[in-house]
Amino acid sequence: MDHGRDVTRAADSEKNLPAIPDPGLPEHTWRPTDVDERLAKRAERQVATLFGLSSVCVLLFLVSYFTLDVGDNHTTFAGFGASTIALGSTLGGALLFIGIGIIQWARKLMGDHEISEMRHPARSSDEDREETLKALALGAEESGIGRRPLVRNSLLGAVGLLGLPAIVMLRDLGPLPGNKLYSTVWEKGMRVVRDVVGTPINQADLEIGDLVNAEPEIVFAVDEDGEHVLHGVELQVAKSKAAVILLRMDPSDITPGKGRENWSVDGIVCYSKICTHVGCPISLNERKTHHLLCPCHQSTFDLADSGKVVFGPAARALPQLPLMVDEEGFLVAQSDFTEPVGPSFWERG
Incomplete structure (x- = not known):
């Protein structure tokens, strides 16, 4: 049996079929x-x-x-x-x-x-495009x-x-944040303690190159409006926003910013642990360069030079916490941060 000849004969017969008449449209x-x-x-x-x-x-x-x-x-x-x-x-x-x-x-x-439209090639011609615009205007x-x-x-x-x-x-x-984005619980004389364990830090305990995750020692704290004592979740949130890192370096390596000449203690500097890009916690330290790297998006800050950004998407330096020592030799804060910590927000000037 010659299948090729049968296929050709069938195709020829289809060509001879009468065209299907246009049924038209019913009366509107x-x-x-x-x-x-x-x-x-x-x-x-x-x-x-x-x-x-x-x-x-x-x-x-x-x-x-x-x-x-x-x-x-x-x-x-x-x-x-x-x-x-x-x-x-x-x-x-x-x-x-x-x-x-x-x-x-x-x-x-x-x-x-009622409208009808003949089939056309996939790519519309310039005339069709003009007609489409006219149809949109007509619609x-x-x-x-x-x-x-x-x-x-x-x-x-x-x-x-x-x-x-x-x-x-x-x-x-x-709830709206109010003024909570502008300040933390740090205040003058508040001790810097080790994260988790909560032990105070004596300046003599740190050697050059040591980096310590720390937080404020909150004995009695009220919220920013002075309305009630912080406890439970509120207290943990306050501590997390006030989280800091301590780094000790050779005092000669520090280039203090204007007005920050007395913010360090014998080469010990303190900065916010919250990245100013999107708020990730930072603790990856390059010991020789004093650079701190954010693990999320690789923003890099120079802790020897006021926490300035040296690489990455962060737009502003890490906020620095001014330090001093109390009568027992423990590290304490001179005051709260002088600028908001964390990422920028819509009301920050």
């Missing part, structure tokens, strides 16, 4: 709003009402957020948290009414013309957004108000 059926302007105006008012209801739901969301209690003494409704029910239903209603309004707008007011015209300001303005108002719940929910992620 006009919608009531296309032929009756009174019905079109009523549909326009319906769409605007739906967008208005969305705006009302947003306002009710904000009222519910600020008025309904949460926590131990929260308001309940049918055994459920009233705040949860109110916030969920009002935000859901806001989105639902916008969706229904847009659907009604498309079904009753936007252009309603904008047929949507009626320019001719129906009531629909346009109510939609813009409803969508614009939807940004308010987003702002409120972002605010609900946690």
Whole structure:
């Protein structure tokens, strides 16, 4: 059997088949709003009402957020948290009414013309591109957004108000920092102690090249507003923000910054342990160069020269803690850091 000849014969027979006639398009059926302007105006008012209801739901969301209690003494409704029910239903209603309004707008007011398009090559020609731009302009015209300001303005108002719940929910992620980013618990006379074990550090205990992870010795501490004693998680957060590193080097290697001539003690310098790039903890020391390397993104700081950045993405030097010794020879702070520790933030000048 000659399969090649059969395939050729089948292909020839397909060429002789009559072309499929163009079925055409059915006769267009006009919608009531296309032929009756009174019905079109009523549909326009319906769409605007739906967008208005969305705006009302947003306002009710904000009222519910600020008025309904949460926590131990929260308001309940049918055994459920009233705040949860109110916030969920009002935000859901806001989105639902916008969706229904847009659907009604498309079904009753936007252009309603059947179109057909022949297949074309994958790459559009310049003429097709021009036609596409014209079609987009025509679509904008047929949507009626320019001719129906009531629909346009109510939609813009409803969508614009939807940004308010987003702002409120972002605010609900946690308390605002206030002035907590500007200061730490370090204060004059507070001892520098070894991390974890909490033993105070005598200047005679450190040899040249030694690097020590340290923290403040907090015996009695209040928050930045002086309102209550720190304890538990708050105390640990305060210690972590005040974490420092000590490095002893030859005093002759130190190039003190202006006004920092007395910030070191016999070659011992103290810097924040928090990288000024994105806040990673730093403790990788190059002993010969006195360079401190951040393991996250390789920002490198020169501890012999006021913690200046010598490499990497960090934009500012490590904050330095001024040191002195107390009457027993232990290292203590002269004051708090003179600048905020950690990464830069939006309010930092």
